[in-house]
Amino acid sequence: MRVWTASGELKFTLKQARQVPIIAMRWNHKGNLLLSACLDGSIALWDMHTGQLRQEYKGHTGSVLDVDWQDNTTFASCAADKSVIVWRDGSPTPVKTFVGHKSDVNAIKWHPAGKYLASASDDGSVKVWSMASDTPVQDFFGHAQQVYTVKWLPRSDKAIVASASFDGTVRVWDVQSGACLRVLSAHTAAVHCLSFSSDGRYLASGSFxxxxxxxSIKDGSMFKTFAADDGIHDVQWAAKGRVAVAIANSQVALLDPLST
Structure with missing residues (x-):
């Protein structure tokens, strides 16, 4: 892994003793710690002040597919072993292990207030977990194929999560009521990525x-469509309304969907 400054200068090259493919990376909220999830089932925690390996976590028996921070010291990981594990900086022992998915867990995401943890799986379900329980707070079923990612509405007073599936649909779920609020159907191939606008009014989805x-989150209508030259790997909404798009043809596009 390489860490760069905002001006494009290389700050650190992070290397473990063994060469293992890296699946995901995540900063903690403060930005002083960086996680890397590895294909061999391990997770590395890096100190960004020194560029040194701070700790390694080994608890999964399959490839780690995603990691996400709850705050500055607590994070979760999910893996091909069907489990979700919660860890804490300074302790190699899991804080909590969630078991319930019947296939690979592809993605996890903490609620903005850290109250819930959502997980997306190849079993077609989205599960919402709480640290206060060993069983899911909600089990959401409705997708016809694998669920690839999940994202929360960026409001701490709400508990609304969106999921993207290989079935070509996006679903929006309400954790409190257990209802599916929206089924967004327009893509004709697998949906790989989601991103809410910072005000929570819009959702961007990218597909192959x-x-x-x-x-539009308010009524579920499709606000705009942008065509690319290849499949869409990732979308990220900036604070000022622009959307960055990672495309399979090795290009990055910057969209301005709210401009008139």
Whole structure:
């Protein structure tokens, strides 16, 4: 892994003793710690003041597919072993282990207030967990194929989560009521990525149908569509309304969907 300054200067090259493919990386909220999830089932925690390996975590029996921070010291990981594990900086022992998915867990995401943890799986379900319970707070079923990612509405007073599936749909779920609020159907291939606008009014979705679609959360209508030259790997909404798009043809596009 390489860590760069905002001006483009290389600050650190992070290397473990063994060469293992890295699946995901995540900063903690403070930005002083960096996680890397590895194909061999391990997780590395790096100190960004020194660029040194701070700790290694080994608890999964399958490839770690995603990691996410609850705060500055607590994080979760998910893996091909069907489990979700919660860890804490300074302790190699898991704080909590969630078991319930029937296949690979592809993605996890903490609620903005840290109250819930959502997980997406190849079993077609989205599960919402709480540290106060060993069983899911909610089990959401409705997708016809694998669920690839989940993202929370960016409001700490709400508990609304969106999921993207290989079935070509995006679903929006309400944790409190257990209801599916929206089924967003327009993509014609697997949906790989989601991103809410900072005000929570819009949702961007990217698919291997080569389209980025912008949805209105209020009524579920499709606001805009942008066509690319290849499949969409990732979308990220900036604070000022622009959307960065990672495309499979090695290009990055910057969209301005809210401009008139």
């Amino acid at each position: 149908d080569k389209n980025v679609r912008i949805w």
